[in-house]
Amino acid sequence: MREPPPIFRLRDIGVDYRTPAGTVTGVAGVTLDIPRTGLTVLAGPSGSGKSTLLRVLGLFDRPVRGELTFAGLDTGALSHRRRRALRREQLGLIFQNPADNLLPHLTVGDNLRAAAQSAGHPCDPELLLAPLGLSGTGPWRVPALSGGQQQRLAFGCALARRSSVILADEPTSQLDDASAEKVLDTLRYLVDQDFAVLVTSHDERLIGLAARVARLRDGRLEEVVDGAGG
Numbered sequence: 308m309r310e311p312p313p314i315f316r317l318r319d320i321g322v323d324y325r326t327p328a329g330t331v332t333g334v335a336g337v338t339l340d341i342p343r344t345g346l347t348v349l350a351g352p353s354g355s356g357k358s359t360l361l362r363v364l365g366l367f368d369r370p371v372r373g374e375l376t377f378a379g380l381d382t383g384a385l386s387h388r389r390r391r392a393l394r395r396e397q398l399g400l401i402f403q404n405p406a407d408n409l410l411p412h413l414t415v416g417d418n419l420r421a422a423a424q425s426a427g428h429p430c431d432p433e434l435l436l437a438p439l440g441l442s443g444t445g446p447w448r449v450p451a452l453s454g455g456q457q458q459r460l461a462f463g464c465a466l467a468r469r470s471s472v473i474l475a476d477e478p479t480s481q482l483d484d485a486s487a488e489k490v491l492d493t494l495r496y497l498v499d500q501d502f503a504v505l506v507t508s509h510d511e512r513l514i515g516l517a518a519r520v521a522r523l524r525d526g527r528l529e530e531v532v533d534g535a536g537g
């Protein structure tokens with residue numbers, strides 16, 4: 308059987324940052340295909356370019372070099388508006404700090420409703436909350452949730468938007484062990500639901516769940532290996 312086309316196709320991607328001290332390379336020469344299903348981990352030491360690459364894949368930042376195709380679309384040719392619409396409708400990007408992903412003045416249920424509405428979908432919060440281990444929290448305000456619960460709610464918002472791809476920056480890094488385990492359960496659930504899940508991480512437990520691990524070093528792709536979760 309023929310392999311389905313990749314969800315992301317990266318060819319020679321480069322990102323630079325201009326700083327007062329000169330140009331800093333975020334990533335350079337990254338060529339990689341990311342399949343439509345399963346968990347892909349972008350691994351590598353601090354400063355290796357993981358977050359930079361995730362922001363490019365989330366269509367937040369445009370690479371200065373190379374080509375990025377998302378679901379067959381050449382993203383370099385897309386207007387700012389079209390990129391924003393794709394982000395809202397198809398790409399769930401979850402930032403490292405749980406509080407950055409949610410609307411803190413709303414309840415848990417209203418966060419899910421707002422996420423669903425922004426992508427034009429109906430929403431039953433309790434149906435989304437149960438598999439995330441957050442049953443009954445719909446009427447709570449966001450600050451009443453722990454950091455790990457907020458992180459899982461952020462994944463719930465991506466589910467509510469029916470994002471085809473879920474991208475998360477170090478989702479376990481700010482959590483204690485018990486909360487991190489629950490986030491790992493959430494990632495397993497998303498993979499079972501056939502989402503393409505792409506996360507940056509140094510966390511060996513998370514790397515152990517991956518179908519494939521892309522290792523970066525100094526902004527370059529060092530290797531792509533099959534993981535234990537494949």
Ligand SMILES: Nc1ncnc2c1ncn2[C@@H]1O[C@H](COP(=O)(O)OP(=O)(O)OP(=O)(O)O)[C@@H](O)[C@H]1O
Nearest residue numbers: 324326331332333352353354355356357358359360
């Ligand atoms: N906004 C920025 N301005 C200037 N340089 C930046 C900026 N963001 C990242 N960099 C530089 O780009 C390179 C890659 O950084 P990036 O944050 O992508 O790495 P990372 O692997 O995600 O690191 P960490 O695990 O610490 O988050 C580093 O040299 C970093 O200093």
